Amino acid sequence: MMVVESEAVVLCAQDYGESDRIVTFFSVEWGLVRAMAKGARRSRKRFVHAFEPNSVVQVGLRQRRALSWVESCRLVEGHLALRSDPLRWAYAGLLVETTLRLNPENLPNPTYYVLLRSGLARLGTDRDPANVAALFLVRAMRILGALPSLERCCQCGRTMAEASLWRLSLAAGRFSCGAHSAADKEGIDLDKGAAALLQAMLQAPVEKIWRFRLRKRAVHGLIKAVCAWVEDHTGQSLKSRRLLHRMETGPEIPAPSSTSAALVVSP
Ligand SMILES: [Zn+2]
The missing domain is CATH 1.20.1440.120 (Recombination protein O, C-terminal domain)
Known part of the structure; x- marks a missing residue:
């Protein structure tokens, strides 16, 4: 499955298991979408400040049958x-x-x-x-x-x-x-x-x-x-x-x- 990118607003994120997070975005491409960020709890380097609620991000999702996976997520606007x-x-x-x-x-x-x-x-x-x-x-x-x-x-x-x-x-x-x-x-x-x-x-x-x-x-x-x-x-x-x-x-x-x-x- 290919990775598709979209601009999105982070709505919320919750911890999942030992090392993952499930993030809900409102995106241009898919509207409301939930996706799994594998390893997001363990490695803060991979997704730096990317899952703060209300932030605008450029997110890359690998679409899967059940839940898409976050492959990349870059902060665009943090609304300080x-x-x-x-x-x-x-x-x-x-x-x-x-x-x-x-x-x-x-x-x-x-x-x-x-x-x-x-x-x-x-x-x-x-x-x-x-x-x-x-x-x-x-x-x-x-x-x-x-x-x-x-x-x-x-x-x-x-x-x-x-x-x-x-x-x-x-x-x-x-x-x-x-x-x-x-x-x-x-x-x-x-x-x-x-x-x-x-x-x-x-x-x-x-x-x-x-x-x-x-x-x-x-x-x-x-x-x-x-x-x-x-x-x-x-x-x-x-x-x-x-x-x-x-x-x-x-x-x-x-x-x-x-x-x-x-x-x-x-x-
Ligand atoms: Zn009337």
Whole structure:
């Protein structure tokens, strides 16, 4: 079997037996893929700093019937800015964990790869990591086909210009205007500005979405709503969400500063 190379993000790595590790990547070539790194625990020289979560690597896999083997793995981007900041690191954990939960193995999704790679890079530099996480989660839902259309009210057909309040329900797959809010018990409320911003963000090229800024309330509402959907959908709770909740409510690390009132600003 020949070795095929791909750029990839390291999602996680676990020890296996005496000397090996099993590494999970999200790659350009294969999407989500798990592979055995033979001897990775014994010889640190062979794979120098290559299996740190959130790192971008160039990986060479020898494909086998059961589990591929890692033949080479070279660090491309270690995201040091993320590693030195616990809150940014925790948000990176949320991006990685939702990627693990929502993507099937061995299904290439180059658009999702660009979203993940650029999202992790932006998390290291953006003044508001929560905003980056919210944009990532909403766009990921769209890429994976789990987000309803935000073009118009799914119940009465009103367009964005014709209503000032909107409700997005991921569980019901509905985006509806405020006229139905008495009947629609579940979902996140969005004002016209936030709804229009999401609509514009969903139409922008994936690597360019990070300049969009949601208000703080929408940021946290969207993160909560997508996390709840992921947990319902997979039947597993998200550890990273619980960690973030503790960090943002605990005394030791301040919550990210509130976002600008401006809806869209340049990077
Ligand atoms: Zn309506």
